[in-house]
Amino acid sequence: MNKRASIVGLLLPAAAALAQPITITQSTIPDLVNVGSSVACATDPAVTPQQTDENGFIRSFDLTQFLTAGNDLQITSIDFGVEAAVHPDTFQTVTVNLFVDPAPASPIVYTGLQLVSSYTVLVFDSQEVIVNAPLTTPVQVCGKSTLVVEVTTPDYTTLFPTENALFFIGSNPFGQTAPSFIRAPGCGAANPTDLASLSFPNMHICMSVNGNQVASTMCTAGPCYADCDTSGTLNIFDYICYGNEYASGTSYADCDGSGSLNIFDYICYGNEYAAGCP
Template sequence: MNKVSAREVSNTRGGVLAASLLGTCVALACGTAFAADASHFSKSTAMPRTQQAAARGAFSHHRGAGPDGTPACGSITITQSSTQTITALNSISCNGNGLHADNSYFRAFDLASLGAPNGLDVCEVQVGVEQATSTGAAGQPATINLYTTSAPFPSGYPGSLTQIGTSSVTIPDSATGSVYAIPVTGSAPAGSELVVEVFTPSGQADGNSFFIGSNTDPQSGPSYLLAGDCGVTAPTDTAAIGFPNMHIVLNAVGNPAGPSDVIFADGFDVVGPSTAPTLAKAFAPATVTVNANSVLTLTLDNSSNAGPATLAADLVDTFPSGLVVATPSDAATTCTGTATATAGGGTLTLGTGAQIPAAGTCTVTVSVTSATAGSYTNTIAAGGLQTDLGNSAADASSVLVVDGGTHHAATYTDRATFITHVAPGFYENDFADLSDSSAAEPARSYSSGGFGYTVDTVPTPDDLWFFTGVMTTNGSGDQLVVTFTSGAVTAVGGNFFASDISGAPIAGNAVDLLLSDGTTETFSTAAATDFRGFTTVAPITSISIDAPNAADPADNSWSTMDNLIVGVGD
């Protein structure tokens, strides 16, 4: 089987777009996950034969009738599909091991050309379902969002969209192979373009697999997909990512603009009052030396809402005097939108129109530094995060300490020599508890002999990846950060190296180590046994491991460590 690297698809070990973003359904008929590396990824489980048979059956849709033959809730049905056939193994999704990650599917309807010149009061969306398989038949959570747009979709996304309706539902496994009706309301005015989104949040934690229904029959408009975990960060025509025959079956039903009756099926809940998203921030590490960098992370939390939250104004973080954006800024966001920060400047901005995902969180990160020792309190006041679902109710604040003292860390490249400078009773961890991961892992904590620490990743938290006995990251852009939680640590060492997608060392790839006291060490990877150790005069609070690859624009290198030693230096 041909392979593509996870970086080509998603910049993670665990996110893979089913089949391949390179343009063909290699060795499978779509509808399945393409194995980026056989030891960590697998094809999704094909649907049962009974479901395949159901999916092959064509469904004939008629104006004024619902998919199951019951009366439709409205007199107008708009569609870009020439048939309502659901073709087995025709669709793709962003998934890992066949369990889907966050996916959004879109169609954009020009109402005037599709039989609704006076606008449409939507009462129902009909969604094709190729495969719905859930643990315990619990069903697939999904959110239907309705928008109008100020520019031809997807231009200007997401700022060009105005949400007019949303509904949170559970799609049963029995919907496999059918066109499934979901009640949702929203009024699109005359002359507008109606955008319909089907958002399926990650089913990986619950063991769920979902593929939207599609066919290869002619369509009058593009089918769009957004899957941030697989590198598709804006709605993109499925043809543009290599799947021209994935024509999504997605219809909207309603009445001419104005009041209309809505028939709600049992088991569906229309979203009620919204809860304003919250905002938090943190520096990592929280203590640095003069001119050393710390990563500032803003976390935007919309977990209480079934629909996405859209920024109604710029989110601006203004730093206290003396704290500035580092060079390079490394400004980035996992939100749908753009983060901006100018090296040497004093602000970080997430632009108006950016979106926080439904029932989820996203982050904005930037590297900061200071030439002056001191304590810097960075605060965004209550109300600083303004969204269409409400404004943040509390201050978001964090403190960065810039230490101007002189430090005397000694560096060792030989383990045996390092051990002679560490007091007896040190804690050495060979990570024997770790086995091969199949998805991103959360932060992990260890303790022994009076020493304790937590291992996590920045800028994306809870994004670890394990090979047997080895600690690394899921995202190649992440750093490993070990934060000491107990014991006065003045000695730390281990095997640190840059690894490829399969965990093998990348000879010649740089490794950057940074202690919380400002000590830095940069060296080139030679083998998995590369060792660096440090002893310090004053206790240290953290060590970060970064494996950048300046020669590779795709940065196909991962920060990796093994055999970590923590103790007290002599």
């Protein structure tokens, strides 16, 4: 039997979607540290030696503003600026915390944040540098969530009361698309506080999140639909999460599967919540 031949293209199996590298930042110029732009909770700079108290320098990223719909963020490293780092050992351990904010529409409540990763990086005595802090194991977060990144150092006023020991995050006044925050319990800021509200509107923290856009696997509610924020427990944050999904018009919010969003979806979600999780 003769086979008829024709000119055709080569048919290959569909390739798996590749991770798309991405850098997320709210800084207009994220890699330029400006001397004198940063503040911290610290002892009087006119009195030596000087120490900084416990400080957390924070940014909050609404990932929907950066990612393509249907993707999650796989975080591989954090970049942050250092205006000044001084330590008796000539280096210090800085902690990087990654959180998901389950109630992003409200002021940030530090104890309400959900920790997804915490790791340390060595910072040597330096000025006006950008530090890259890689994660040993990348962390993936839902692309519809709000990622909160904190760079924090301990209370050196207690640890080194007679020596110079300080850390000032790097910043500049050249613009940002969202606020910079500080957490400084020793100076009355137990929760992250917008630096502009503390009369430091030009302290724009230099910070970037590096990683990859990957196909979403973290945003599904899984076997328990009512657990909107996927925390593993049902609480008021799930209602807040559902309200945000509804306001954004996502498919998740279409609880009754009608194809349109209305009061019946809220009733449906309330029933799912009342039924609880397996």
